[in-house]
Amino acid sequence: MKRAVVYYSLTGCTKKTAEAIAGKTGADLIRIDTVKEMPAGFKSRIMYGGMLATFGIKPKIKDLPCDLSSYDDIILGTPVWASTFAPALKTLFASVDISSKVTSVFTYSGSGDNGKCISKLSKILPNIKNTVSLLDEGKGPREENKALLESFLAKL
Template sequence: MKTIVIFYSFEGNTKLIAENIAKTIGADLLELKPKREMKSKGFMKYVWGVKAAIMKAKTELLPIDKDIRGYDVLFIGTPVWAGTYAPPVNTFFSEHSLSNKKVGLFCCHRGLKGKIFDKMKEALKNNQILGEIDFRNPIKRETEKNIQKAKGWAENIIKTL
């Protein structure tokens, strides 16, 4: 089965998990990159980012060099922003009407993941959800443990296919 890990990451946590999942299961990797990334590293990033997430903003993405239609299994990862997925993932969902895919969901947060997985499932309702997992700021907290957790989770999902 052709498998790809698709993710957005602002500060590297989701990227760390995505790269480890892709490496472990031998999947392709696709990073969603906004044309214009948020510049602020201070408090303003929350003001802008929270507003963008709540308003379901769609940030324009750089062109994607992979044809998603050719993949059977998708792992999709995002940071939690205001209890939901980040705007670049929203753009991705709206630009690719995904259906009949097998999907694993993962997210990174700082302790409040809210109903992000319900929201992702709602956006992916014509697909089969294989599993979901979340990580709490893995760059700062228990990095190696979180990497092993991600690897084990992805391997188990692949084994069931």
């Protein structure tokens, strides 16, 4: 089975875990990134990123390194932005049909609540069976994440 971990990450939490999951599962690691860089300041990021997410705006993304439709199974990683998934992934879904391939989703958020985000993703990606909501680790590792991630990994 050909498997990939596909993720977007702005501040590195989702990236770090995507790398760990790819390392443990042997899946290919594919980063989704925007052409235009996000603003550097925290407030500008929240305002600009929140605006993109809230209004469903699709930022241009960099070319993918491969054809995602060639994968059998995709593990998707995203930060929660304005209670939904990262706008760059909205662009991805519009550019390649991976709707049936995504079976697992891991999210990072400040609140540790990905309910609305998963509900929105599930409408687009009907085969999601395994999800985990992890807490932002920008200020250091979170003990709570360890057991949650282990349980997620066990179901992959």
